[in-house]
Amino acid sequence: VPRFNEITTSTIGFAGRVRESNLGMNQERFLIIEDCPLSNSVTIFIRGNSELIIEEAKRAIRDSLCVVKNLLKDSRIISGGGSSEMACSIFIKEIAEKNLGIKHYILGGFSEALKIIPTVLAENAGYSSIEILSNLFTRQISEKNIHLGIDSNGNGIDDMNKQTIYETLLSKQQQIQTATQMANTILRIDDIISLEKDQD
Numbered sequence: 001v002p003r004f005n006e007i008t009t010s011t012i013g014f015a016g017r018v019r020e021s022n023l024g025m026n027q028e029r030f031l032i033i034e035d036c037p038l039s040n041s042v043t044i045f046i047r048g049n050s051e052l053i054i055e056e057a058k059r060a061i062r063d064s065l066c067v068v069k070n071l072l073k074d075s076r077i078i079s080g081g082g083s084s085e086m087a088c089s090i091f092i093k094e095i096a097e098k099n100l101g102i103k104h105y106i107l108g109g110f111s112e113a114l115k116i117i118p119t120v121l122a123e124n125a126g127y128s129s130i131e132i133l134s135n136l137f138t139r140q141i142s143e144k145n146i147h148l149g150i151d152s153n154g155n156g157i158d159d160m161n162k163q164t165i166y167e168t169l170l171s172k173q174q175q176i177q178t179a180t181q182m183a184n185t186i187l188r189i190d191d192i193i194s195l196e197k198d199q200d
Contacts, residue, residue, distance in 0.1 A: 013038055023047070067168060076169040079160035081149025082118030084172060086136055089114040113183075114176075118150055125152040132156060 016035025023030060023045075030045075044061060048054040071077075078084045089111045096107035118136060122129040132150065136157050140148050149165070151158035160166070 067171070070168040070170040074168070074170040077166040078169050078172060079147040079149060080165040080167045081151065081158075081160045081163070082121045082136075083140075083147050083149030083160050084167070085114045085117040086140055086149070087146035090137065090140060110180075113179075121150040121152070125150060127156065 013036060015033045016037075018031070018033050021030050021032055022028065046054055046057050046061070048057060092107050092111040092114070096104050096111060099107060115133060119129045119133055122132040127150070136148060136150070139157060140146060145159065147159050147161045148157055149160040150156075151163060153163075
């Protein structure tokens, strides 16, 4: 808008209500603009009785927004509760058993690494991780149900589809790819350090 006299509701928008409010112990003043029909943004106001609670709330909101963003990019979802990791672990283990030599050990190691997520979920839920992981492994194979995972509500192992516990495929792919790249980087560093020692 080049001139003030050319400002209209079409150039600056419209708000149904504009009010000032005092919030918090310090009575901080905020200008609140509401009922904007053409608004493409929103402000989330977080309050808490300590910095720790506020930071935790901010982290939870940020994570939720990332999930929505991932779903907008790719709407495919997978069952959660460590079920997808265990299903991948079983599949890779079957391939490892068909191979010999170093490939067998690499695939076996990758298969075992994927079990870390269901192991941590089981421990956080208060279960015996060894027992619950063994049962999950056996039941996924015997029942041919890749949706069986760790139920944190006290049921041990349950169908994650029935519990409506899901994860975005995009985020799961990013997690596994990042973890694999980090492991490769660490292995390369170890190789470089050991090589330098040998040269000395």
